[in-house]
Amino acid sequence: MKIQEALSFVERLFVAAGCSSNHAKIVADVLVAAETRGIPSHGLMRIIDYLGMLEAGKINVNPNVKIIHETVSTAVVDGDSCFGMIAGTMAMELAIEKAKKAGTGWVAVRNSNHYGIAGYYAMMALKFDMTGISMTHANPLIAPTFSVSRMLGTNPIAVAMPTKNQPPFIADFATTPVARGKLAIKEQRGEKIVSGLVQDSEGNQSCDPSIITRGGAILPLGSDYEHGSHKGYCMTAIVDLFSSIFSGASFGPFVPPQVPYLKPKENAPGKGMGHFFGAISCDAFQPVDEFKGNMDLWIETFRASIPTKNFEKVLIPGDPERLFEEKTKREGITIIPEIEKNIKEIAVKYRVDY
Amino acid sequence: MKIQEALSFVERLFVAAGCSSNHAKIVADVLVAAETRGIPSHGLMRIIDYLGMLEAGKINVNPNVKIIHETVSTAVVDGDSCFGMIAGTMAMELAIEKAKKAGTGWVAVRNSNHYGIAGYYAMMALKFDMTGISMTHANPLIAPTFSVSRMLGTNPIAVAMPTKNQPPFIADFATTPVARGKLAIKEQRGEKIVSGLVQDSEGNQSCDPSIITRGGAILPLGSDYEHGSHKGYCMTAIVDLFSSIFSGASFGPFVPPQVPYLKPKENAPGKGMGHFFGAISCDAFQPVDEFKGNMDLWIETFRASIPTKNFEKVLIPGDPERLFEEKTKREGITIIPEIEKNIKEIAVKYRVDY
Numbered sequence: 001m002k003i004q005e006a007l008s009f010v011e012r013l014f015v016a017a018g019c020s021s022n023h024a025k026i027v028a029d030v031l032v033a034a035e036t037r038g039i040p041s042h043g044l045m046r047i048i049d050y051l052g053m054l055e056a057g058k059i060n061v062n063p064n065v066k067i068i069h070e071t072v073s074t075a076v077v078d079g080d081s082c083f084g085m086i087a088g089t090m091a092m093e094l095a096i097e098k099a100k101k102a103g104t105g106w107v108a109v110r111n112s113n114h115y116g117i118a119g120y121y122a123m124m125a126l127k128f129d130m131t132g133i134s135m136t137h138a139n140p141l142i143a144p145t146f147s148v149s150r151m152l153g154t155n156p157i158a159v160a161m162p163t164k165n166q167p168p169f170i171a172d173f174a175t176t177p178v179a180r181g182k183l184a185i186k187e188q189r190g191e192k193i194v195s196g197l198v199q200d201s202e203g204n205q206s207c208d209p210s211i212i213t214r215g216g217a218i219l220p221l222g223s224d225y226e227h228g229s230h231k232g233y234c235m236t237a238i239v240d241l242f243s244s245i246f247s248g249a250s251f252g253p254f255v256p257p258q259v260p261y262l263k264p265k266e267n268a269p270g271k272g273m274g275h276f277f278g279a280i281s282c283d284a285f286q287p288v289d290e291f292k293g294n295m296d297l298w299i300e301t302f303r304a305s306i307p308t309k310n311f312e313k314v315l316i317p318g319d320p321e322r323l324f325e326e327k328t329k330r331e332g333i334t335i336i337p338e339i340e341k342n343i344k345e346i347a348v349k350y351r352v353d354y
Numbered sequence: 355m356k357i358q359e360a361l362s363f364v365e366r367l368f369v370a371a372g373c374s375s376n377h378a379k380i381v382a383d384v385l386v387a388a389e390t391r392g393i394p395s396h397g398l399m400r401i402i403d404y405l406g407m408l409e410a411g412k413i414n415v416n417p418n419v420k421i422i423h424e425t426v427s428t429a430v431v432d433g434d435s436c437f438g439m440i441a442g443t444m445a446m447e448l449a450i451e452k453a454k455k456a457g458t459g460w461v462a463v464r465n466s467n468h469y470g471i472a473g474y475y476a477m478m479a480l481k482f483d484m485t486g487i488s489m490t491h492a493n494p495l496i497a498p499t500f501s502v503s504r505m506l507g508t509n510p511i512a513v514a515m516p517t518k519n520q521p522p523f524i525a526d527f528a529t530t531p532v533a534r535g536k537l538a539i540k541e542q543r544g545e546k547i548v549s550g551l552v553q554d555s556e557g558n559q560s561c562d563p564s565i566i567t568r569g570g571a572i573l574p575l576g577s578d579y580e581h582g583s584h585k586g587y588c589m590t591a592i593v594d595l596f597s598s599i600f601s602g603a604s605f606g607p608f609v610p611p612q613v614p615y616l617k618p619k620e621n622a623p624g625k626g627m628g629h630f631f632g633a634i635s636c637d638a639f640q641p642v643d644e645f646k647g648n649m650d651l652w653i654e655t656f657r658a659s660i661p662t663k664n665f666e667k668v669l670i671p672g673d674p675e676r677l678f679e680e681k682t683k684r685e686g687i688t689i690i691p692e693i694e695k696n697i698k699e700i701a702v703k704y705r706v707d708y
Contacts, residue, residue, distance in 0.1 A: 247639070
């Protein structure tokens with residue numbers, strides 16, 4: 001499917017579901033960006049859950065997204081139960097506006113929902129010669145080091161930094177060793193996984209990808225204490241705190257599920273799902289040209305580091321996604337047949353041409 | 355040794371070495387804080403290298419630490435080859451001042467040196483009802499995923515967040531699975547280490563802690579690609595970029611060594627070692643009382659998560675250091691005999707009573 005066709009389809013679908021044309025365009029842009037960058041787990045396969053959430057009354061299709069507090073360099077945005085992309089893009093635009101005046105801008109969001117790929121928002125800062133930061137918490141699936149309780153999500157961070165002639169530095173990663181989606185794929189295929197990714201209900205490491213459906217949990221980055229899992233736990237906890245305490249959203253085990261068939265925890269403290277965004281103007285620290293030139297030098301230096309014998313070259317954060325993007329821009333995106341079947345059914349239901 | 359005695363000794367020693375009384379007090383405070391918090395690798399054992407660097411003319415004992423650029427929420431500080439603590443405390447104080455006015459403050463430092471424990475600076479923000487952030491790059495010992503080249507340091511991050519009745523949340527961790535100092539101790543004892551911490555000169559994982567003295571490298575957090583080491587590599591790279599590109603310091607493989615017997619790389623781009631600091635006022639986002647109350651609730655919730663059977667309770671970032679601090683405040687600090695011997699020799703050399 002060509003990228004333009006995908007954008008048009010998703011936009012028409014979300015308009016049919018009740019979104020304004022502007023909001024539908026934003027949702028489409030973020031979902032299709034995931035497909036073009038090779039992260040299909042955050043792409044069109046999410047449409048089913050998104051519309052399911054909407055039908056279940058958990059997402060507000062006509063939200064009043066508003067700033068509820070601000071200072072020179074900060075703001076808090078309430079998403080009014082919107083699609084995460086709506087609050088996300090508005091918050092990142094606001095962070096950029098603040099950075100133009102104050103050097104940096106920092107915006108926390110609450111009452112939001114799944115916002116797609118973290119990198120999308122971080123990358124918005126690049127064309128303003130700014131570093132962009134984006135993070136969000138997610139459904140609790142991770143047990144802290146020494147625990148069997150699922151307290152934290154796969155909580156991604158994205159950092160995008162502008163360059164001169166090199167492609168930009170774009171790190172966009174879950175702070176955990178594995179994502180839920182990858183476990184599901186392994187489970188469907190009946191495959192085992194390496195140890196160090198999940199544990200069973202008693203806290204023993206497991207090679208069974210389905211163990212998290214039976215009281216197990218995903219491990220923090222580092223896998224176990226001897227390999228620094230307490231550091232991975234710290235990182236994931238910091239993303240949760242920044243997404244919840246600054247914004248007033250629910251935290252950790254209380255983050256509302258992003259699928260229609262799971263109920264949110266009762267009496268959860270805080271308001272819905274949260275995100276945190278930052279924009280840092282290059283010229284708040286260095287002359288823009290020098291900043292971007294030094295970024296080039298950093299990338300060239302790291303690209304020239306010696307690869308291990310089985311690998312051609314050392315990767316710079318953002319390389320794999322950019323290469324995938326170049327391919328999809330030429331060849332279009334490929335939707336897995338199973339997902340395509342579901343999407344076609346939805347298209348019929350909402351009377352939209354696929 | 356009582357804490358007050360340690361502070362007094364280090365202060366007198368650094369005055370004897372040529373520091374102003376004020377600067378010596380700051381260096382002493384940071385080094386002794388490492389001892390009281392149970393991080394002796396960043397404590398008094400560093401005195402030898404610090405004074406060695408000074409004697410070798412690599413540290414400036416009378417630095418002109420100055421702000422070279424600033425905006426409403428940001429600044430760049432040049433440390434003039436000072437002890438890292440001098441630029442570090444000044445930069446963090448500046449970040450706090452900016453946060454009082456602009457909601458947040460962000461200060462990058464260049465031309466600095468080893469600054470001790472990252473957490474010290476982050477914790478400075480707590481008494482102003484602010485979140486403190488501190489990070490620094492370090493000597494290159496880490497190979498990126500798929501590489502055999504040592505490109506990055508153990509690059510720590512510290513985040514301190516204020517609370518109401520609970521002790522503050524204080525995460526202070528190297529972004530790598532193991533620190534250089536721990537490998538050295540294992541090597542001295544003739545012990546092997548678990549695989550997943552270091553690799554040999556060809557990129558094969560190794561259990562030999564001395565391998566990094568023979569062309570090996572420390573692995574990123576996550577150990578290998580299957581366990582998410584590319585995410586650990588991203589984290590460590592981000593700390594390096596924030597410490598160098600924002601400040602104009604040298605980056606990655608060019609970070610100057612912090613021991614007198616290693617030469618800095620010739621023609622290194624950028625100026626010396628760099629750090630990055632942030633201060634975020636609670637009330638830039640939420641009413642202070644609500645922010646701190648929610649922090650308490652987060653901590654209480656995580657502390658109540660179910661531990662694995664061999665453990666008594668789940669730890670909150672900052673717990674181990676706080677418990678150690680309570681002990682050292684009662685009982686004083688313990689210096690390893692070998693280190694104490696070295697320090698006594700230095701005391702004689704500088705004619706300071708130990």
